[in-house]
Amino acid sequence: MSVKVKLSERPEAYSEFVKSYIMMSDSRVSSVIQDWAGSYPGQANSLNPTTATNQLSQMDMMPYSQSQGLMRGGSDDRGAEQMMGLSYLPYSSSCLSNTSNAGNHQQSHANTQQDFSSFLMPTLRAPVNKRSISKDSVEYRMRRERNNVAVRKSRDKARRRILLTQQRAMQLQEENQKLQVRIGQLTQELDSLKHILSQRHLQGADGGAAGESSI
Amino acid sequence: MSVKVKLSERPEAYSEFVKSYIMMSDSRVSSVIQDWAGSYPGQANSLNPTTATNQLSQMDMMPYSQSQGLMRGGSDDRGAEQMMGLSYLPYSSSCLSNTSNAGNHQQSHANTQQDFSSFLMPTLRAPVNKRSISKDSVEYRMRRERNNVAVRKSRDKARRRILLTQQRAMQLQEENQKLQVRIGQLTQELDSLKHILSQRHLQGADGGAAGESSI
DNA sequence: CAGTATTGCGCAATCG
DNA sequence: ACGATTGCGCAATACT
Numbered sequence: 001m002s003v004k005v006k007l008s009e010r011p012e013a014y015s016e017f018v019k020s021y022i023m024m025s026d027s028r029v030s031s032v033i034q035d036w037a038g039s040y041p042g043q044a045n046s047l048n049p050t051t052a053t054n055q056l057s058q059m060d061m062m063p064y065s066q067s068q069g070l071m072r073g074g075s076d077d078r079g080a081e082q083m084m085g086l087s088y089l090p091y092s093s094s095c096l097s098n099t100s101n102a103g104n105h106q107q108s109h110a111n112t113q114q115d116f117s118s119f120l121m122p123t124l125r126a127p128v129n130k131r132s133i134s135k136d137s138v139e140y141r142m143r144r145e146r147n148n149v150a151v152r153k154s155r156d157k158a159r160r161r162i163l164l165t166q167q168r169a170m171q172l173q174e175e176n177q178k179l180q181v182r183i184g185q186l187t188q189e190l191d192s193l194k195h196i197l198s199q200r201h202l203q204g205a206d207g208g209a210a211g212e213s214s215i
Numbered sequence: 216m217s218v219k220v221k222l223s224e225r226p227e228a229y230s231e232f233v234k235s236y237i238m239m240s241d242s243r244v245s246s247v248i249q250d251w252a253g254s255y256p257g258q259a260n261s262l263n264p265t266t267a268t269n270q271l272s273q274m275d276m277m278p279y280s281q282s283q284g285l286m287r288g289g290s291d292d293r294g295a296e297q298m299m300g301l302s303y304l305p306y307s308s309s310c311l312s313n314t315s316n317a318g319n320h321q322q323s324h325a326n327t328q329q330d331f332s333s334f335l336m337p338t339l340r341a342p343v344n345k346r347s348i349s350k351d352s353v354e355y356r357m358r359r360e361r362n363n364v365a366v367r368k369s370r371d372k373a374r375r376r377i378l379l380t381q382q383r384a385m386q387l388q389e390e391n392q393k394l395q396v397r398i399g400q401l402t403q404e405l406d407s408l409k410h411i412l413s414q415r416h417l418q419g420a421d422g423g424a425a426g427e428s429s430i
Numbered sequence: 431c432a433g434t435a436t437t438g439c440g441c442a443a444t445c446g
Numbered sequence: 447a448c449g450a451t452t453g454c455g456c457a458a459t460a461c462t
Contacts, residue, residue, distance in 0.1 A: 162377055162380070165377070165380050165381055165384055166380055168384050169380055169383050169384040169387060172384060172387035172388055172391055173387055175391060176387055176390060176391055176394065179391065179394040179395065179398060180394065182398055183394060183397055183398055183401060186398060186401035186402060186405060187401060189405060190401060190404060190405050190408065193405065193408040193409065193412060194408065196412065197408060197411065197412060197415075200412075200415055
């Protein structure tokens with residue numbers, strides 16, 4: 001469960017900003033309707049407690065997806081745009097956004113950036129106490145490595161999940177066809193019997209009805 | 216369908232090699248199944264030596280390095296491992312892998328790298344004609360930007376695809392239940408008719424009575 | 431507050 | 447050469 005929703009207004013835009021010092025006023029507000037099972041409104045969606053729908057929720061699927069749905073300029077808009085042919089304009093190109101640690105020793109940039117952010121968003125959190133988030137610090141590398149591991153794990157999980165969903169879909173489709181066939185057989189058989197009965201009726205009695213109900 | 220399989224033996228290892236001047240003999244052949252019909256072959260990946268060694272060499276060495284990809288089993292292995300509780304060991308931690316352009320201007324490295332590769336792998340392709348893959352070159356930035364756009368587009372597409380699959384699965388499951396119900400009804404109806412018919416038979420055969428059993 | 435899990439993003443290697 | 451994919455690490459953020 002746990003409908004994840006990013007509350008921040010512009011998720012990555014922030015970092016981009018800090019990095020490039022460029023403020024792009026993209027008011028892209030995406031809305032991914034991946035919800036299928038309902039609406040993942042703000043967040044505390046207590047509505048349809050999935051109970052009814054959980055027949056499927058079982059799988060796993062949902063926890064993911066939607067999260068981003070909020071206003072992440074990302075996917076949706078672009079999706080729509082693509083549909084229309086516009087799509088995927090470079091974000092703001094220009095600067096490199098990775099911030100990453102190319103070599104290892106160019107904290108100059110990193111620090112600058114750091115300072116900048118601290119200057120820009122003091123309210124959100126005091127980046128100060130974060131003693132030198134300097135790259136190359138052991139602490140930093142530790143965290144990064146742990147996160148990398150987590151990321152790989154998470155992605156692997158996601159891949160498996162997707163795979164399972166696909167397999168399930170195929171399986172269901174297969175089963176579906178079988179059921180359809182079965183229904184065809186039953187219907188045919190039923191028609192035969194009805195026909196026979198009606199014959200008997202005509203022969204034996206006269207106004208008998210093979211009465212049955214449903215469908 | 217289309218099980219995508221990377222043919223090259225050492226996907227990123229190559230670049231790694233060139234960058235770090237370290238030859239690691241991982242004969243790993245990654246393969247990614249991109250669609251539900253796929254299977255993760257996993258494959259011959261060498262043991263996991265080196266791990267301990269270069270694990271730390273990372274920090275200080277040259278900017279570009281990274282050699283994480285070493286014995287990275289691949290999704291599968293990790294999956295299995297996770298199942299068993301091992302899972303997701305840091306690749307080899309080692310150096311930062313991004314190689315990315317942290318700042319913007321470090322062609323020195325890039326060039327070195329370039330020369331080296333040209334020296335090492337002349338057979339594969341003459342990296343020569345690739346006039347200075349220098350970062351910050353307009354050409355480079357152009358390509359990067361185009362790729363970034365392509366990546367976003369591709370990922371968006373993937374997201375939608377996944378979403379559709381999920382929806383389809385749910386839809387199928389729903390339909391499935393309906394079909395099951397229908398089959399139940401038909402079966403029941405059929406049984407009734409059969410029963411009635413059998414009665415008629417008996418009646419018609421021995422004693423001919425009009426009576427019939429309800430339903 | 432710390433640690434893990436997710437997710438968007440850009441990079442680089444490949445694929446087609 | 448060019449777009450499409452995919453694994454990977456980074457950073458922001460969600461969740462515990």
